[in-house]
Amino acid sequence: RMVLMNGEFIPREQAKVDIEDRGYQFGDGIYEVIRVYNGKMFMAKEHLERLSASSEKIGIAISYSISELTTLLEELIAKNSLSTGIIYMQFTRGVSPRNHSYPTEAVTPTFVAYTKMLNRPLDNLENGVSTITVEDIRWSRCDIKSLNLLGNVMAKQKATEADCYESIQYRELSVTEGSSSNIWIVNGEKIQTHEANQFILNGITRQKIIQLCGENGIEVEEKAFSIEDLIDADEVFLSSTTSEVTPIVSVNNVPVKEGKVGEMTKKLQNLFVEAIISECGQ
Numbered sequence: 001r002m003v004l005m006n007g008e009f010i011p012r013e014q015a016k017v018d019i020e021d022r023g024y025q026f027g028d029g030i031y032e033v034i035r036v037y038n039g040k041m042f043m044a045k046e047h048l049e050r051l052s053a054s055s056e057k058i059g060i061a062i063s064y065s066i067s068e069l070t071t072l073l074e075e076l077i078a079k080n081s082l083s084t085g086i087i088y089m090q091f092t093r094g095v096s097p098r099n100h101s102y103p104t105e106a107v108t109p110t111f112v113a114y115t116k117m118l119n120r121p122l123d124n125l126e127n128g129v130s131t132i133t134v135e136d137i138r139w140s141r142c143d144i145k146s147l148n149l150l151g152n153v154m155a156k157q158k159a160t161e162a163d164c165y166e167s168i169q170y171r172e173l174s175v176t177e178g179s180s181s182n183i184w185i186v187n188g189e190k191i192q193t194h195e196a197n198q199f200i201l202n203g204i205t206r207q208k209i210i211q212l213c214g215e216n217g218i219e220v221e222e223k224a225f226s227i228e229d230l231i232d233a234d235e236v237f238l239s240s241t242t243s244e245v246t247p248i249v250s251v252n253n254v255p256v257k258e259g260k261v262g263e264m265t266k267k268l269q270n271l272f273v274e275a276i277i278s279e280c281g282q
């Protein structure tokens with residue numbers, strides 16, 4: 001298995017982190033997860049643009065252009081003969097003696113990327129998943145795809161302990177997002193998801209769904225909704241790079257409608273698969 005570390009391809013076993021790497025000590029860095037279908041990246045440009053936006057928000061200077069990164073990631077896929085899976089990549093601020101402030105001397109960000117085989121979640125896509133609601137205890141810059149994931153980790157652990165796939169987080173009266181996904185409700189022919197502001201990560205899958213709805217005359221409202229709205233909705237689903245458009249069939253042990261996968265969710269799944277095929281082939 002070959003991984004990419006600071007621009008070099010090296011065997012997984014040789015990739016080591018310094019104890020004073022700021023990513024390790026502070027979670028001071030950013031990351032992306034890109035889906036690979038049929039040996040090709042899906043929406044790579046959008047992911048790399050979000051990476052670049054995240055890096056600018058926290059003042060990490062990435063010395064690679066988006067096209068240089070794309071080439072490196074394509075090489076990584078080829079070296080690992082990856083067909084269906086993901087690329088995980090991260091940049092930390094770099095190695096520097098521990099001190100909360102950004103280092104005053106120039107440090108080189110640490111860059112790591114590696115692949116993982118991961119099939120499409122066909123069972124969940126077909127049958128849906130269970131969820132619980134949890135309070136959103138995270139900070140108010142959730143728009144940054146930061147390595148600091150403790151709030152998300154704690155939320156996901158609550159889901160796992162409740163035998164659920166995902167936690168749906170709420171801040172006061174508003175549902176924000178899942179621990180690692182965006183959350184949507186459907187009522188009639190209209191779909192709704194939290195607006196892209198500092199309280200959610202603007203998912204690349206979310207953006208794709210909004211685009212597909214626009215192209216297919218499906219009305220989307222980008223506005224927060226309440227837990228009551230969630231429980232009363234005709235359909236609920238989540239979206240993410242790894243989970244695509246996954247139906248949610250129960251919330252807090254209460255079935256969504258009859259606990260069946262809804263028609264609009266199926267329609268969006270089909271549009272999403274068409275988008276994958278048109279970009280990555282079959």
Ligand code: PMP
Binds near residue numbers: 033239
């Ligand atoms: N919100 C959070 C908190 C996430 O971690 C993720 C996935 N990593 C998403 C939303 C979905 O984003 P994307 O569609 O880009 O994977």
